[in-house]
């Protein structure tokens with residue numbers, strides 16, 4: 001039997017069984033649902049996209065997978081080329097892995113070893129944000145700050161190697177003054193903290209972080225597993241402020257195959273590039289560079305560019321602002337909108353209990369968590385469909 005994610009199996013509400021999916025729609029035996037979650041924010045082109053299907057099928061005719069240890073293949077070479085030209089600055093060196101969490105692990109490993117290779121062994125600390133979410137593996141949990149994972153703190157106590165700060169410039173400056181010489185990196189979900197509650201903050205914080213990282217010689221890591229590929233209204237937030245390492249996942253393959261990539265700039269790459277074998281990055285997920293994933297990712301980026309997704313996302317944001325204008329309820333703490341993300345935060349999580357089923361009955365799939373009722377729709381959604389998602393959210397509060 002299946003052990004489902006983030007669920008108490010004893011009280012689990014039965015998951016909806018999907019028998020088909022196309023465009024923005026999921027089909028159960030008796031219903032057609034708009035996927036307002038894009039399957040954990042990944043299915044940006046919708047389901048059964050003919051060009052995405054074709055890209056995978058034509059790779060499949062050659063082979064589905066070969067390992068990258070001692071072998072290479074055209075789909076991975078093409079994707080790394082695509083990423084090199086598509087990503088800003090000198091983010092040119094792509095290390096593939098099978099999931100966002102692993103991509104984050106790789107980034108953190110790179111940051112630590114970067115200084116070890118330069119004989120700065122005292123730089124063992126990581127600066128991170130309060131409410132951060134970076135994945136469910138152990139180091140990712142340690143740099144994260146999600147109440148769901150605090151059982152680890154109970155077990156091990158607070159980490160000496162991670163400091164969490166709020167997204168405030170004063171706190172940022174203080175952290176660098178206090179720990180600047182001991183940090184190897186500052187890791188952030190830039191502009192939009194997803195699983196920590198769709199929290200949004202200003203780019204000025206990231207600009208200041210870049211300056212301080214330069215001044216204190218600390219690496220800046222953008223975990224863009226969620227924010228990458230348009231979610232904030234930018235292709236990647238790295239277009240606004242250039243990090244030393246970026247991690248991409250979720251929408252990387254258009255939600256077709258689990259894959260992630262940790263892309264480093266020259267400064268990081270060069271610290272590993274040496275005659276000394278111990279300077280090498282010793283990491284290698286079995287399925288890194290999977291050919292089906294690479295073919296999907298390359299096609300996904302091509303579609304993103306060719307179909308001008310940034311303008312689609314701008315439209316989604318405008319329509320969302322229009323629809324949410326004037327919406328208020330005494331139980332609502334805040335409504336936040338950025339790019340292709342809208343979040344209604346309530347004071348009390350009880351207030352949104354039952355929403356999943358309410359939405360289901362109105363033809364929308366939604367998965368609220370804690371105090372957050374949100375939508376992150378596929379970018380191919382049309383106006384009528386988006387309005388349905390948003391009015392379902394609003395009507396819930398008017399019952």
Ligand SMILES: *Cc1c(COP(=O)(O)O)cnc(C)c1O
Nearest residue numbers: 099100101133134135194225226
């Ligand atoms: C989802 C997510 C991850 C983890 O990705 P997985 O593919 O689930 O391992 C890491 N960082 C952020 C910001 C995410 O949203």
